[in-house]
Amino acid sequence: MKILLTNDDGIYAPGIAALKRSIQDLGQVTVVAPDIEQSGVGHSITFGHPLRIREVHLNNEFIGYGVNGSPADCVKLAIFEIMRGGPDIVISGLNMGANVGIHILYSGTVAAAVEAAIMGFPSIAVSFDISERYDDVNDASKVARNVIESITRHKLQKGSLLNVNIPSCPSSQMKGVKITRQFAHDFRETFEKRKDPNGKDYYWLIGTNKSIHHEEGTDISAVNEGYISVTPLRYDLTDQYLYKKIEDWDWGSTPYERDNKKS
Amino acid sequence: MKILLTNDDGIYAPGIAALKRSIQDLGQVTVVAPDIEQSGVGHSITFGHPLRIREVHLNNEFIGYGVNGSPADCVKLAIFEIMRGGPDIVISGLNMGANVGIHILYSGTVAAAVEAAIMGFPSIAVSFDISERYDDVNDASKVARNVIESITRHKLQKGSLLNVNIPSCPSSQMKGVKITRQFAHDFRETFEKRKDPNGKDYYWLIGTNKSIHHEEGTDISAVNEGYISVTPLRYDLTDQYLYKKIEDWDWGSTPYERDNKKS
Numbered sequence: 001m002k003i004l005l006t007n008d009d010g011i012y013a014p015g016i017a018a019l020k021r022s023i024q025d026l027g028q029v030t031v032v033a034p035d036i037e038q039s040g041v042g043h044s045i046t047f048g049h050p051l052r053i054r055e056v057h058l059n060n061e062f063i064g065y066g067v068n069g070s071p072a073d074c075v076k077l078a079i080f081e082i083m084r085g086g087p088d089i090v091i092s093g094l095n096m097g098a099n100v101g102i103h104i105l106y107s108g109t110v111a112a113a114v115e116a117a118i119m120g121f122p123s124i125a126v127s128f129d130i131s132e133r134y135d136d137v138n139d140a141s142k143v144a145r146n147v148i149e150s151i152t153r154h155k156l157q158k159g160s161l162l163n164v165n166i167p168s169c170p171s172s173q174m175k176g177v178k179i180t181r182q183f184a185h186d187f188r189e190t191f192e193k194r195k196d197p198n199g200k201d202y203y204w205l206i207g208t209n210k211s212i213h214h215e216e217g218t219d220i221s222a223v224n225e226g227y228i229s230v231t232p233l234r235y236d237l238t239d240q241y242l243y244k245k246i247e248d249w250d251w252g253s254t255p256y257e258r259d260n261k262k263s
Numbered sequence: 264m265k266i267l268l269t270n271d272d273g274i275y276a277p278g279i280a281a282l283k284r285s286i287q288d289l290g291q292v293t294v295v296a297p298d299i300e301q302s303g304v305g306h307s308i309t310f311g312h313p314l315r316i317r318e319v320h321l322n323n324e325f326i327g328y329g330v331n332g333s334p335a336d337c338v339k340l341a342i343f344e345i346m347r348g349g350p351d352i353v354i355s356g357l358n359m360g361a362n363v364g365i366h367i368l369y370s371g372t373v374a375a376a377v378e379a380a381i382m383g384f385p386s387i388a389v390s391f392d393i394s395e396r397y398d399d400v401n402d403a404s405k406v407a408r409n410v411i412e413s414i415t416r417h418k419l420q421k422g423s424l425l426n427v428n429i430p431s432c433p434s435s436q437m438k439g440v441k442i443t444r445q446f447a448h449d450f451r452e453t454f455e456k457r458k459d460p461n462g463k464d465y466y467w468l469i470g471t472n473k474s475i476h477h478e479e480g481t482d483i484s485a486v487n488e489g490y491i492s493v494t495p496l497r498y499d500l501t502d503q504y505l506y507k508k509i510e511d512w513d514w515g516s517t518p519y520e521r522d523n524k525k526s
Contacts, residue, residue, distance in 0.1 A: 004506060016325060019488040030453075040348060042334070045369060045468065045470065046468060050465040050466060051454075051466045051467070052463075052466070052470070053464070054467070072369075073468070077454065080453070081454060081456070087375050094398075101382055102377075102498060103499060105374070105500075106308060106374070111369070114365075118448070118449045119445075147514075150512065150513065150514050151512075154513075155318065160502075161502075162509070163344070174454075176514065177514035177515070179506060179510050181501040181503075182500055184381075185453040186381045186382050186383075189339065190337075191314075191340065191343050191344060193344070194313070197294070200315075201315070201316070202313040202314065203313060203314045203315070203316070203340060204314070204343065205309060205314070205336075206315045206340070214408060231501060232505035232506050232508075232509060233501065233502055233503065234488065235367075235368060235447060236447040237367060237496045237497060237498070238494060238495065238496065238497075239423075239424075240497035242497070242512070243442060243495050244443065246417070246425070246493065246495060247442050249413065249414075249417045250416075251413050251440035251493075252409070252439075252440070263509065
């Protein structure tokens with residue numbers, strides 16, 4: 001099995017190294033990842049400047065290819081230029097921090113997996129809800145490996161994407177895998193308003209993974225309860241329900257004619 | 264009607280100015296937009312540095328509030344700090360360039376509307392398929408106004424989001440409004456491989472809005488045919504079909520136990 005491994009924390013991040021070690025026995029792993037951290041870039045694609053592929057060595061060992069672009073750029077370049085014939089599966093991670101709820105929408109880790117899925121490859125995004133409570137990346141990577149093995153055993157179809165989140169506790173305390181849906185409410189966030197030394201206001205966002213809503217069966221609640229959350233994602237955002245509703249609305253004829261009628 | 268207007272091209276962009284002029288008669292418009300261009304930032308949120316709100320004047324006239332953050336930051340700050348009581352609707356645009364197909368996933372324009380929808384407000388993202396063929400932003404803004412008026416007449420519900428794309432032709436030639444779904448295939452993209460003056464390779468992405476697939480009823484085909492495309496979007500990416508399928512998979516017991524069994 002040919003595995004393309006990428007991330008958004010950059011090629012030198014401990015998460016991708018740990019995950020690479022743990023999945024080494026599942027197939028031939030090629031690492032193509034951003035040169036530097038790209039967290040929070042969302043699904044960005046680089047048109048404005050050229051991309052370079054750099055062979056990266058660490059402690060005299062070749063570890064993979066670094067790209068001066070986003071996680072999605074890495075997936076594109078890997079498939080078009082580096083892995084001729086393409087990978088059998090694309091894995092993105094291990095991200096430091098859960099990618100649940102609406103955070104999915106601005107996660108570079110998930111964006112890489114989405115890019116792969118759109119290009120027709122099965123893909124898995126893997127994130128670890130690292131915290132002060134628990135931060136053993138190697139333990140989390142072993143858990144990730146077992147989940148990935150389960151997935152590949154069942155043959156994930158082309159263009160399918162699973163978003164895996166590993167809870168913040170030792171693997172021995174994890175309660176198993178839970179298939180979940182994306183938590184679709186806003187998280188409780190506020191701005192702290194402060195004054196700078198010149199007496200001018202500034203605002204700092206205090207983000208949380210907490211919400212006034214609580215819903216069983218969602219990614220966030222599963223991770224908080226100590227389950228490994230697996231959420232199947234699709235990249236077609238069309239709202240079919242609203243689609244049917246607005247079809248019946250009066251949209252007028254061409255905009256120009258309506259504009260004329262008014263004047 | 265209280266309207267929050269934002270964009271991702273920045274507060275000085277011609278698109279937001281033109282759209283503001285054209286929707287002025289629909290309600291009280293408050294502009295809160297990024298200080299500088301944020302195209303392609305996707306749905307990024309600023310945690311790493313504080314945000315400032317700046318009153319922006321142009322030709323001695325107050326035009327709105329500039330924020331040193333992303334479009335989604337602007338929506339959050341506007342709702343929490345600037346527009347007490349909140350807006351009745353959030354409009355993001357007018358973006359220079361269509362936001363169709365998978366481009367939706369990395370559009371800052373759409374991200375602002377998604378952020379608003381998640382926070383419980385009705386929202387509209389509006390983009391103009393500007394091209395060498397046709398680039399009259401004022402004409403496109405008038406079309407946008409009429410579409411927005413149609414939407415507000417029908418009372419878009421809380422948390423609903425419509426993605427509007429205006430085709431690249433004079434309004435007099437537009438064929439009307441078409442309700443569409445997101446085009447969910449990849450666009451035809453390639454890398455041009457070049458050599459730099461030192462003989463080293465570099466790669467430049469050649470992106471297009473073209474695909475080997477063609478599907479009637481999608482946002483991209485509607486815009487290409489001269490229709491104004493209106494796509495209802497949802498921000499819950501859960502794939503319900505795949506959800507049901509993978510529920511039946513064998514996920515083992517806790518990862519740790521399975522790990523032990525092997526060794």
